[in-house]
Amino acid sequence: MAAHLDNLGDTLRSIRAAPRTIELLRDLHTQALTESPYLSVDSQPQSAALDRFVALEPDKCALVYLLLRANGARFVVEAGTSFGVSTIYLALAVSQNASVQNTTQGKVIATENEPTKAKRAREHWSAAGDPIQDWIELREGDLRETLKVDMPETIDFLLLDIWSVLALPTLLVVKPRLRVGAMVVVDNYSASREGYRDLTSYLGDPKNGFKSITTPFQGxxxxxxxxx
Ligand SMILES: C[S@@+](CC[C@H](N)C(=O)[O-])C[C@H]1O[C@@H](n2cnc3c(N)ncnc32)[C@H](O)[C@@H]1O
Structure with missing residues (x-):
């Protein structure tokens, strides 16, 4: 955690964003990195995460941003939004990809089932300045239901930053819309190995069409x- 804080300036230089957005991200990451840790598979009840960011670490957010830019992704689903930190990176990348592709078409579908968290996320996106919030559609409620309707024809990127038990059900809802070359990024894959057992079997089965690797980021x- 100390290393993340020490490297925050360098990490934030990995992304292209307005100074106001960078300052907000610096503040949000600092708050997130100094809260007590929470991992969904440990002994803490999920209610313990209600007032916590449980946000993706800054280096993972920066990597996700760069993957999205490299992939030209414009239609993105985020499973698990919490206070909306990672969503800001997704929206930056989508807006910039749309700009270089000369289109206004693109969106980040964010998902959160806790109303108090959804409210905080909206406040942060508003504080991030233009054009962040215009590119985000927040779907409140259980993502296993909210992702079943009104989806883009094709999806370029799925971020699975959700309790591990929900990862495969979410992927199965989104999978029919993934384009060839779409990416699925899953946090805490090694740390929650047991919880991801069904997802691992699915991704490893050749008939499902994925190739994947676990990168040595935290967890x-x-x-x-x-x-x-
Ligand atoms: C790890 S946090 C997401 C952190 C966020 N990606 C970030 O980096 O800022 C996971 C979130 O998923 C939410 N969640 C859990 N179950 C859900 C469900 N069934 N539908 C929608 N959201 C859910 C939790 O309330 C929690 O805020």
């Missing part, structure tokens, strides 16, 4: 690419 950040 293991899994990166899967849908090859069709």
């Amino acid at each position: 293991g950040l899994h990166v899967a690419v849908y090859l069709g």
Whole structure:
């Protein structure tokens, strides 16, 4: 955690964003990194996460931003939004990809089932300045239901930053819309190995069309690419 704080300035230089957005991210990450840790598979009840960011670490957020820029992603689903920190990176990348592709089409579908968290997320997106909030559609409620309707025809990127038991059900809802080359990034893949057992079997089964690798970020950040 101390290393993340020490490196925060360098990490934030990995992304292209307005000074106001960078300052907000610096503040939000600092708050997130100094809260007590929470891992969904440990002995704490999920209610313990209600007033916590449980946010993706800054280096993972920066990597996700760069993957999105490299992939040209414009239609992104975020499973698990909390206070909306990682969502800001997704929205930055989508807006910038849309700009270089000369289109206004693109969105981040964010998901959160805790109303108090959804409210905080909206406040942060508003504070982040233009164009962040215009690119985000927050769906409140259980994502296993909210992601079933009104989805983009194709999805370029899925961030699974959700309790591990929900990861495979979420992927199964989104999978029919993944384009070839779409990426699925899963946080805490090694730390929550047991919880991800069903997801691991699914991603490893050749008939499902994925190739993937676990990168050595804190807790293991899994990166899967849908090859069709
Ligand atoms: C790890 S946090 C997400 C952190 C966020 N990606 C970030 O980096 O700032 C996971 C979030 O998923 C939410 N969540 C859990 N179950 C859910 C469900 N069934 N539908 C929607 N959201 C859910 C939790 O309330 C929690 O805020």
